[in-house]
Amino acid sequence: MSHAIVSLRQVSKGFNDGDKYHQVLTGINLSINPADTVALTGPSGSGKSTLLNIIGGFEFIKQGQLLLNGSDTSNWQDKQWSQFRRQHLGVVFQQFNLLTPLNVRDNIAFSLRLNQQNWSPWCDYLLSQLGLDEVKNRNVETLSGGQQQRVAIARALAHKPSLLLADEPTGNLDEKAGQQVMSLLTQLAQESQTSILMVTHSNECAAFMQRRWHLEQGLIHE
Numbered sequence: 001m002s003h004a005i006v007s008l009r010q011v012s013k014g015f016n017d018g019d020k021y022h023q024v025l026t027g028i029n030l031s032i033n034p035a036d037t038v039a040l041t042g043p044s045g046s047g048k049s050t051l052l053n054i055i056g057g058f059e060f061i062k063q064g065q066l067l068l069n070g071s072d073t074s075n076w077q078d079k080q081w082s083q084f085r086r087q088h089l090g091v092v093f094q095q096f097n098l099l100t101p102l103n104v105r106d107n108i109a110f111s112l113r114l115n116q117q118n119w120s121p122w123c124d125y126l127l128s129q130l131g132l133d134e135v136k137n138r139n140v141e142t143l144s145g146g147q148q149q150r151v152a153i154a155r156a157l158a159h160k161p162s163l164l165l166a167d168e169p170t171g172n173l174d175e176k177a178g179q180q181v182m183s184l185l186t187q188l189a190q191e192s193q194t195s196i197l198m199v200t201h202s203n204e205c206a207a208f209m210q211r212r213w214h215l216e217q218g219l220i221h222e
C-alpha cells in the first residue's frame with residue numbers, strides 16, 4: 001500500500017515568548033503524496049519555517065500527529081529521525097550552507113557519505129544538468145550565488161530523497177538566476193520522483209509547484 005510521505009493531523013505548535021505563550025500553528029491537517037510539489041506561502045511570522053522544521057524533525061510537537069511514510073513519529077528517537085533524514089530527506093535553504101573549504105564534487109560526496117551512499121551515475125547526471133561539470137573541481141567559495149545554489153540542489157537530490165524541504169531557495173538570487181534554479185529543481189525532482197514542500201514569498205516561484213498552500217493565522221488554506 002502506498003502512503004502519503006507526510007501527514008499532519010491536528011498539529012498545533014507554539015513558543016514561550018517571555019511570560020506569554022505564542023500560538024503559531026492551530027490544528028493543521030495536511031498530506032503530501034509521492035511526487036506532489038507544493039508551494040507554501042503566507043505572511044512573515046505565520047509559521048512557514050516552523051512547519052518545515054516540524055516535518056524535518058528539527059522542531060518537535062506536543063499536540064497532534066506527524067506521520068512520515070505512514071509511520072507515526074511520536075515515539076521516534078534520534079536513531080529513527082537520522083535514518084529518515086539519511087534515506088528520505090533533502091533540504092535546501094536560502095543560505096546555501098555549503099562546506100566552503102571543499103570543491104563542488106567533494107561537497108556532494110561528503111553529504112552522500114553522511115547518508116551512507118556512494119557516488120552514482122545519477123550524481124554525474126545532476127552535475128551536468130545543473131551546469132556544474134566545468135566547475136566541479138572548484139572551491140565552492142569561488143562560485144556565483146546561482147552556481148552555489150545549484151550545488152546545494154545537487155547535494156540535496158544526490159541520494160534521490162522522497163521529500164525535499166526548501167526554504168526560500170531563490171531568496172538570495174536575482175530574478176534570472178532564481179527562475180533558472182526553480183526550473184532545474186522541478187525538472188530534477190520530477191526525474192527522481194521527489195516530492196517538494198517549498199516556502200516562498202514569490203508568486204513566480206510558487207507557479208513552478210503543482211499545489212499552493214497559504215498559511216495564515218495558524219491554518220492552511222489551499
Ligand SMILES: Nc1ncnc2c1ncn2[C@@H]1O[C@H](COP(=O)(O)OP(=O)(O)OP(=O)(O)O)[C@@H](O)[C@H]1O
Nearest residue numbers: 015016022024042043044045046047048049050051
Ligand atoms: N525556536 C523558537 N522560539 C521562539 N519563537 C519562535 C521559534 N521559532 C519560531 N518562533 C516564532 O514563531 C513565529 C513563526 O516563525 P516562522 O519563522 O516559522 O515564520 P515564517 O512564516 O517562516 O516567517 P518568515 O516568512 O518571516 O521567515 C514567529 O513569531 C517566530 O518568532
